[in-house]
Amino acid sequence: MSAGHQNDLLQFRPEGIFCPPAGVYLDPHRKVDRALISHAHSDHARVGCNSYLCSVDCEAPLRLRLGPRAHIETIPFGKSLRINGVDFSFFPAGHVIGSAQIRVEYKGEIWVYSGDYKIEDDGISGAFEPVRCHTFITETTFALPVYEWKPQHEIFREINSWWKTNASEGVYSVLTGYSLGKAQRMIKNLDAGIGKIYTHPSITQMNEVFEKAGVKLPEYTGLAVGKNKTVPDPGSLILLPPAADASQWLGGSLPVESAFASGWMSIRGSRRRSSTARGFALSDHADWPGLNEAVKLSGASRVIATHGYKQVFARWLQEQGIEAEASKTDYFSTNETSDQ
Ligand SMILES: [Zn+2]
Numbered sequence: 001m002s003a004g005h006q007n008d009l010l011q012f013r014p015e016g017i018f019c020p021p022a023g024v025y026l027d028p029h030r031k032v033d034r035a036l037i038s039h040a041h042s043d044h045a046r047v048g049c050n051s052y053l054c055s056v057d058c059e060a061p062l063r064l065r066l067g068p069r070a071h072i073e074t075i076p077f078g079k080s081l082r083i084n085g086v087d088f089s090f091f092p093a094g095h096v097i098g099s100a101q102i103r104v105e106y107k108g109e110i111w112v113y114s115g116d117y118k119i120e121d122d123g124i125s126g127a128f129e130p131v132r133c134h135t136f137i138t139e140t141t142f143a144l145p146v147y148e149w150k151p152q153h154e155i156f157r158e159i160n161s162w163w164k165t166n167a168s169e170g171v172y173s174v175l176t177g178y179s180l181g182k183a184q185r186m187i188k189n190l191d192a193g194i195g196k197i198y199t200h201p202s203i204t205q206m207n208e209v210f211e212k213a214g215v216k217l218p219e220y221t222g223l224a225v226g227k228n229k230t231v232p233d234p235g236s237l238i239l240l241p242p243a244a245d246a247s248q249w250l251g252g253s254l255p256v257e258s259a260f261a262s263g264w265m266s267i268r269g270s271r272r273r274s275s276t277a278r279g280f281a282l283s284d285h286a287d288w289p290g291l292n293e294a295v296k297l298s299g300a301s302r303v304i305a306t307h308g309y310k311q312v313f314a315r316w317l318q319e320q321g322i323e324a325e326a327s328k329t330d331y332f333s334t335n336e337t338s339d340q
């Protein structure tokens with residue numbers, strides 16, 4: 001398997017994905033001068049770069065991550081920006097709010113870097129838009145044939161019926177999901193008629209970003225800390241990020257049912273994180289059919305797989321007659337609890 005060519009338009013360097021003629025990095029892993037950011041998840045948006053370029057809706061969550069002093073410029077989807085003769089444009093990736101695929105064109109050659117993406121329109125993130133290119137750098141977080149998501153309305157029906165059962169018994173439902181994207185996707189689809197919804201401060205903060213961007217969420221109450229510590233009503237649903245400890249918010253003795261939403265939950269053996277928690281297979285990444293569809297729609301004659309099961313996917317594409325390779329470097333997080 002080749003590890004990239006010397007004159008590639010996008011190259012996997014220690015600092016991140018580099019475009020030599022433009023002198024800029026895409027989702028750099030280290031501090032660089034100029035960073036083009038696909039989306040605001042922590043493994044794609046690192047602090048310390050001199051300047052950042054992202055899509056319009058990515059700015060607010062990116063600002064939250066990088067702080068008030070970061071220099072952030074935005075570009076509307078579909079508009080092009082020329083840097084040292086290289087044209088860059090951003091297209092919806094359907095992953096989280098403002099998430100983008102980045103298209104790079106230089107002397108008639110077109111590359112697309114997918115960032116993270118999913119094909120299903122979740123009603124919040126903007127629908128994935130296929131972009132034609134010669135070379136497609138695709139994420140492959142869930143690139144195994146066992147990963148095939150149910151439509152999200154089915155998953156939300158399961159989540160709401162789980163909550164309803166708990167609520168009818170006066171039991172708290174603690175649902176865990178990443179605070180940027182997954183949490184808002186869940187809140188938006190919760191049946192607020194079942195009971196009250198409470199959110200962890202990090203999720204509340206992000207909810208406000210989404211609401212400012214025009215996403216309508218059902219009523220929720222932010223959990224307060226310190227003296228004004230919130231005591232949630234029995235039967236309510238509490239939404240926490242993966243790192244939070246439920247007992248800190250509820251006390252140890254209350255009746256609680258726990259669950260988490262992640263693509264990793266769709267296959268058995270991925271439950272080692274908690275033996276009692278229920279898993280809902282809800283992911284913000286493309287599943288196996290989705291990855292294959294994206295490759296097909298890109299029309300790319302060459303594919304570079306990065307993130308997760310890159311070798312599996314590259315081999316599979318080679319068998320389909322496509323020039324494919326796995327990236328020599330992997331900058332992005334892939335573990336059983338992140339699913340960012
Ligand atoms: Zn990622």
Ligand SMILES: [Zn+2]
Nearest residue numbers: 039041116340
């Ligand atoms: Zn992500």
